[in-house]
Amino acid sequence: MTDAAYSIDAPAEDRAQAIRDALRDAIVDRRLVPGTKLSEAEVGTLFDASRTVVRSALQMLAFEGLVKTERNRGAFISNPTPEEARQVFASRRLIEPGTAVAAAERIKPTDIARFRKQLDEEAHFMNARGPQARRGEIKASGDFHLMLAEVAGNQILQRFMDELVARSSLVIALYGRTGISSCGHSEHTGILDALERGDAKRAAELMLRHIDHIETDLDYRMREGLALKDALDL
Template sequence: MNTATNAIQATDDSAESGAQQIRDAIRDAIVERRLTPGTKLSESDVGNLFNVSRTLARAALQALSYEGLVSVEKNRGAFVAYPSPEEARQIFAARRLIEPGILREAAAKITPSEIQHLKQLLLEETRLMGERGQTARRAEIKASGDFHLTIAAISGNAIMQRFMDELVARSSLVIALYGQSTISSCGHSEHGDIVAAIERNDLDQACHLMVHHIAHIEADLDLRERKSQGLKEAFDV
């Protein structure tokens, strides 16, 4: 490979890394609900915010659209996705199917240090639940999602880990839109029960608890279809 080819490869690698960093930053903002569904994400605004070209901004937004987190609309631009009630149901149905299997894989190879790490995550959730303010709330939401992602990482299945990365992010969008209560997006005590079942090697119970836990999250959503109203009906005149 000659010098010119090396330079081109280095430029391509740098561009890919830059787009990935922007993608990760926007994804985190969506997961933590700092960016709400429907928020416009123009290439120029994203480029200016991260001090990169519109080409890099476009690549990052396209990557997010592949994951279902951003919707790109012709002649309108990119927006944080606005999942429908049916899409929300499908996301949680997928989680009920996938997460028990991931949990079994993780439990089959989990080490004492990894169990301790899960317990540390629970302690962090407890600490954040006792704090007030938007910053603490966002951190609590992220910690809740990290619990599920950590189990996926322990499983050692990279494909399933990527699936969970997307599902947790899209679940956060759904909860931001349809969640009815101010409780954590994942029940903290239920996380503790799952860890306890894994630790005593009761995998059937751990899987049962995981399915119940996901159903509990979904039960807090208001997924009723709403009919569009006209202007007069909306203002009751």
């Protein structure tokens, strides 16, 4: 390990946070799929960490709803039911149009430039090939929605969106059909164009349509993922 946060000399809290971040990235990037077991012993070995530190990291993920612990069985990546999947997107329909309206009222030219750069990065990953490019595209797609929450200027909302985007990735990992559900680049561009014009109503309408398109791609079929070690690229 080269990251200082993984160092044996780092505080236990920092090590737990670093492990949580690595596992969370693997979940959100769909390298670890719902139902994958997270053995404390295996995670500890991979990160050269004690079970106490690993357990703390898993508890953080459980609090976010990304991991479920089962008595006498251990921890597993959460496996959302179809009803839970519908609730995730119902929540996004309630929250994100309002986020777009708030962002339209606060967005600045520097924010627009930052969004354009992010969309260029998203397009780069879309045009590339291979699993690494696919993971980059998924992350860039989710980052667009998180950036909107940031521009909206509500820290509580940002935390909600962080959890909703992560849970959406779980749902997409489990039920996504073609990858369209990772977010449409052209739809992101349309939303940003409306924000740049200050057209809050149009931005909210496009966001709602966008979320509908994401959910339309779900088909409730399971898919296989990588082994824990391979998913973490350690």
